[in-house]
Amino acid sequence: MKTQRQYLMRASAAPQVARLAMAAVLAAYSVSAAAAAQDASQPLDSLVADARQRVVKLYGAAVGLEKAYGSGTLISPDGQIVTALTGLLEGSSLRAVLHDGRVFSARVLKRDAVRQLAVLKIEADDLPHYAVPAAAADRPLPGDWLLAAANPFKVADGPEPVSVSFGACSGETRLTGRHRTRELPYEGPVLLTDIIISTPGSAGGALVDLHGRLVGVIGRAAISRQTNTYLNYALPADEVAAFLHEEEPPARPQSLVPTEAGAQRLLALGVRLFDVGGRIRPAYVERVMPESLAWSAGLRTSDLILAVGDQPVEVCDDVAESMAELQPGDAVELLVKRGDDVQMIELRLPEALP
Amino acid sequence: MTTARPRIFRRATLPSVAAGAAILLGASCLAAAQTPPAEPAPPTAGADADALALVRAAEQRRIDTFAAASAAVVCIFADRTAAGGGSGVLIDPAGYGLTNYHVIASFLDSRRGFGGLSDGRLYPLEVLGVDAGGDIAMFRLHGRDDFPHAPLGDANDLRPGQWIAALGNPFMLAEDFQPTISLGVVSGLHRYQTGEGNLLEYADCIQVSSSINPGNSGGPLIDLAGRVVGIVGRASFEERGRVNVGLGYAVTLNQIRRFLPGLRAGLLVPHGTLGATVALFGDDLVINAIQAGSPAERAGVRLGDVLLALDGQPVRTPNEFNSFVAARPANWPVELHVRSGAAERTLRLRLEPLLLHELVYIPDPVQNAADVRRLRAAFLRNDLQVNAPPSLLTGSLRLYAKPDEANQVAVPADAHAFVLGSPASQPATAPAEPYWPELRGALELLLDAGAGAHLRVIGGDRVDDRIASVLEQRSDDRVTRCMLDYDTGELLAISLGSPDEPEHIHWRPTGHKLFDGIRWPTVWRRSATDGSAQRLEFELVRVEPPPAAPEDEG
Numbered sequence: 001m002k003t004q005r006q007y008l009m010r011a012s013a014a015p016q017v018a019r020l021a022m023a024a025v026l027a028a029y030s031v032s033a034a035a036a037a038q039d040a041s042q043p044l045d046s047l048v049a050d051a052r053q054r055v056v057k058l059y060g061a062a063v064g065l066e067k068a069y070g071s072g073t074l075i076s077p078d079g080q081i082v083t084a085l086t087g088l089l090e091g092s093s094l095r096a097v098l099h100d101g102r103v104f105s106a107r108v109l110k111r112d113a114v115r116q117l118a119v120l121k122i123e124a125d126d127l128p129h130y131a132v133p134a135a136a137a138d139r140p141l142p143g144d145w146l147l148a149a150a151n152p153f154k155v156a157d158g159p160e161p162v163s164v165s166f167g168a169c170s171g172e173t174r175l176t177g178r179h180r181t182r183e184l185p186y187e188g189p190v191l192l193t194d195i196i197i198s199t200p201g202s203a204g205g206a207l208v209d210l211h212g213r214l215v216g217v218i219g220r221a222a223i224s225r226q227t228n229t230y231l232n233y234a235l236p237a238d239e240v241a242a243f244l245h246e247e248e249p250p251a252r253p254q255s256l257v258p259t260e261a262g263a264q265r266l267l268a269l270g271v272r273l274f275d276v277g278g279r280i281r282p283a284y285v286e287r288v289m290p291e292s293l294a295w296s297a298g299l300r301t302s303d304l305i306l307a308v309g310d311q312p313v314e315v316c317d318d319v320a321e322s323m324a325e326l327q328p329g330d331a332v333e334l335l336v337k338r339g340d341d342v343q344m345i346e347l348r349l350p351e352a353l354p
Numbered sequence: 355m356t357t358a359r360p361r362i363f364r365r366a367t368l369p370s371v372a373a374g375a376a377i378l379l380g381a382s383c384l385a386a387a388q389t390p391p392a393e394p395a396p397p398t399a400g401a402d403a404d405a406l407a408l409v410r411a412a413e414q415r416r417i418d419t420f421a422a423a424s425a426a427v428v429c430i431f432a433d434r435t436a437a438g439g440g441s442g443v444l445i446d447p448a449g450y451g452l453t454n455y456h457v458i459a460s461f462l463d464s465r466r467g468f469g470g471l472s473d474g475r476l477y478p479l480e481v482l483g484v485d486a487g488g489d490i491a492m493f494r495l496h497g498r499d500d501f502p503h504a505p506l507g508d509a510n511d512l513r514p515g516q517w518i519a520a521l522g523n524p525f526m527l528a529e530d531f532q533p534t535i536s537l538g539v540v541s542g543l544h545r546y547q548t549g550e551g552n553l554l555e556y557a558d559c560i561q562v563s564s565s566i567n568p569g570n571s572g573g574p575l576i577d578l579a580g581r582v583v584g585i586v587g588r589a590s591f592e593e594r595g596r597v598n599v600g601l602g603y604a605v606t607l608n609q610i611r612r613f614l615p616g617l618r619a620g621l622l623v624p625h626g627t628l629g630a631t632v633a634l635f636g637d638d639l640v641i642n643a644i645q646a647g648s649p650a651e652r653a654g655v656r657l658g659d660v661l662l663a664l665d666g667q668p669v670r671t672p673n674e675f676n677s678f679v680a681a682r683p684a685n686w687p688v689e690l691h692v693r694s695g696a697a698e699r700t701l702r703l704r705l706e707p708l709l710l711h712e713l714v715y716i717p718d719p720v721q722n723a724a725d726v727r728r729l730r731a732a733f734l735r736n737d738l739q740v741n742a743p744p745s746l747l748t749g750s751l752r753l754y755a756k757p758d759e760a761n762q763v764a765v766p767a768d769a770h771a772f773v774l775g776s777p778a779s780q781p782a783t784a785p786a787e788p789y790w791p792e793l794r795g796a797l798e799l800l801l802d803a804g805a806g807a808h809l810r811v812i813g814g815d816r817v818d819d820r821i822a823s824v825l826e827q828r829s830d831d832r833v834t835r836c837m838l839d840y841d842t843g844e845l846l847a848i849s850l851g852s853p854d855e856p857e858h859i860h861w862r863p864t865g866h867k868l869f870d871g872i873r874w875p876t877v878w879r880r881s882a883t884d885g886s887a888q889r890l891e892f893e894l895v896r897v898e899p900p901p902a903a904p905e906d907e908g
Contacts, residue, residue: 044516153601159670160542160673161514162542163542163601164515166515166538196598196599199599199600199601200592230594
């Protein structure tokens with residue numbers, strides 16, 4: 001017993017000892033479990049209890065094939081929540097449900113199209129939350145134990161606690177991934193883990209180390225471009241901190257595919273093109289979000305876009321490329337075919353783009 | 355932002371990590387970062403020797419625990435090449451075990467299959483009772499009387515984040531029947547997974563991160579003390595197909611325990627329903643619908659009542675209400691605490707069966723009779739503590755109402771006759787004698803094999819906090835039930851009544867006396883549905899058979 005206590009004290013001073021701190025914890029649990037009497041407090045209880053209070057369940061808009069639910073991590077006592085940038089956040093029905101079942105309406109404060117993160121705000125006080133540490137030097141090492149807390153498959157409902165899972169940090173890499181058919185714009189460092197966190201609804205959840213510190217925010221489901229397998233990854237806490245402290249959106253990296261910028265603009269207008277994959281995809285509109293800018297301008301499902309401004313377009317990629325050249329606040333005219341009629345739809349991009 | 359720390363060869367991480375637990379390291383990512391070190395670092399450099407010893411000791415304990423548990427895990431196969439099969443766990447040395455209903459459903463017509471154990475042998479498997487609604491079934495392996503078996507635990511002791519292992523046969527990998535062990539943590543408790551209609555509903559289940567794949571179904575969840583706390587049967591699968599993505603679900607052993615009496619007797623045990631639904635109005639959980647003729651209506655529940663607690667547990671949401679009810683079989687007693695207007699009331703009822711019209715199931719009378727024998731033998735051995743000469747167990751314990759009645763009746767020579775009558779010291783307020791015949795009739799069903807020939811196990815019951823098997827004898831006008839502890843056979847209660855009202859009169863033994871080597875229940879509490887209750891005490895008088903008449907001469 002003396003050895004264990006000594007060990008845990010050293011753990012906070014010397015990072016290399018953190019790995020075996022879990023082992024001591026494991027040993028302590030095994031010893032007490034083997035004893036006939038039930039041990040009332042297990043070493044991981046406080047870690048789990050904290051995580052369950054600091055991760056929220058999110059519900060919002062259903063956009064295409066995306067889920068209308070997800071997870072978020074509380075990062076301030078007054079209700080700032082960091083989460084992944086997904087279609088869930090669109091529309092006006094975004095809400096966060098806390099560990100005690102309280103439901104709050106949430107609004108998007110800030111988006112990061114590159115890191116695919118967003119900060120939400122709910123009106124509350126005194127909420128348990130994670131501090132977001134800034135230093136890259138504190139990233140977990142391969143082999144470090146990690147706890148993941150999120151709401152995959154929306155298993156938890158109302159006041160039910162979110163799901164927790166345990167595993168190891170597998171290492172760190174640069175993300176080269178895609179979400180469905182779209183390349184993800186972020187190619188910076190991510191933490192990898194053997195905890196399966198690429199499940200629907202997990203994005204935005206928390207990755208926590210044995211000391212109870214937030215080490216990452218679970219990223220939106222991504223498939224590796226190299227291996228074509230799902231990546232269990234999280235944005236490191238210092239990347240999250242950078243996002244939180246940035247005043248302006250970061251300069252767009254060179255590798256950003258033009259169609260990605262175009263897709264962002266279409267999303268901001270509330271337009272989804274009928275994109276079933278393959279090279280020849282006429283630019284039919286699959287869906288226009290109700291109450292979006294495109295809806296107000298008169299664009300509707302099944303409209304076929306013939307031209308963007310004075311640029312004729314044949315396929316969806318053409319639309320995206322043309323849109324990519326536009327700046328926030330720009331006006332654009334779309335020539336669309338509806339049934340046998342041809343119409344002009346006038347749109348203006350919002351001042352602030354995601 | 356990049357950090358170019360050469361972590362891999364600054365210190366040796368792999369072996370000390372391996373000493374802790376099975377961890378999958380991202381091999382491709384490590385390979386990408388690695389350049390060959392000058393010389394391999396010692397495996398445990400930088401590790402504290404004492405802590406390492408703790409880790410290794412914990413690992414060895416884990417290995418030992420799961421080795422023992424593995425011996426009790428069964429690889430279940432159908433008796434023909436048809437689909438079906440999965441895992442199961444033995445809970446009794448005679449070979450009784452638990453699995454999922456859907457594992458054995460494909461061979462429910464023949465009830466015969468095979469079970470492979472880690473000793474490498476295949477044993478004949480027989481399906482006993484089923485709980486299709488809750489996806490549980492009991493089976494028995496034949497061929498040994500000393501099968502390895504796992505102890506049963508308590509899911510209420512589980513905590514999220516706690517280590518938990520699933521043992522079974524995922525992807526039917528185990529050609530040598532050695533079960534696969536997958537360690538994870540408890541991810542959530544009291545979870546709900548919708549069923550298909552009334553079948554396969556997982557209410558109040560355990561969610562785990564242990565890897566659960568097709569083939570794991572029916573296998574046990576084992577805690578670090580080696581106890582079975584649940585039976586694994588479902589997982590969340592999505593776009594990637596039917597492979598593990600880190601969410602598995604298990605029925606708690608606590609729920610299964612309530613179904614054991616019926617399962618052991620070869621019955622299909624239906625789940626119970628109150629016949630009422632609830633909804634949240636603000637913070638109140640309100641009864642918003644009551645079925646006519648339902649247990650809720652008969653107990654006096656009214657529309658608009660606020661439900662506060664079930665069996666003393668506060669209930670806050672419709673999910674909690676559903677989880678509570680769905681984890682209980684038909685006929686289970688439930689105590690409701692409700693608020694009607696300003697007044698709070700406590701109501702008691704028994705759940706009625708939730709019928710599964712899709713399922714045709716014919717209970718096996720042979721299994722039922724075998725379980726009746728088991729329970730009667732346990733009653734004699736454990737409760738009465740009869741170190742029985744065989745004659746006692748074949749039913750030659752006789753009871754008589756009055757000493758003179760015994761003297762007038764020819765007592766068979768091989769009978770042990772006792773009289774329970776009113777002791778002279780009986781308090782005047784509750785003379786026992788008028789009530790003796792009804793109690794005697796019930797006791798004789800347990801003591802006399804002839805009298806008890808028509809006893810059948812009809813299901814289970816809860817008496818205080820003990821699980822009981824219910825043995826019933828039913829005639830056109832009379833129903834007698836004896837509630838015996840499922841494990842020990844202890845007589846917990848007797849009820850008497852008619853087919854319309856089976857529990858009109860209720861007897862509970864509250865005191866015992868040792869008499870002639872037998873521990874008799876002699877003090878009883880008798881209550882009736884009319885509200886009356888008495889405490890009754892009986893005395894024992896041994897009756898000797900009358901001496902044989904002298905032979906006539908000539």
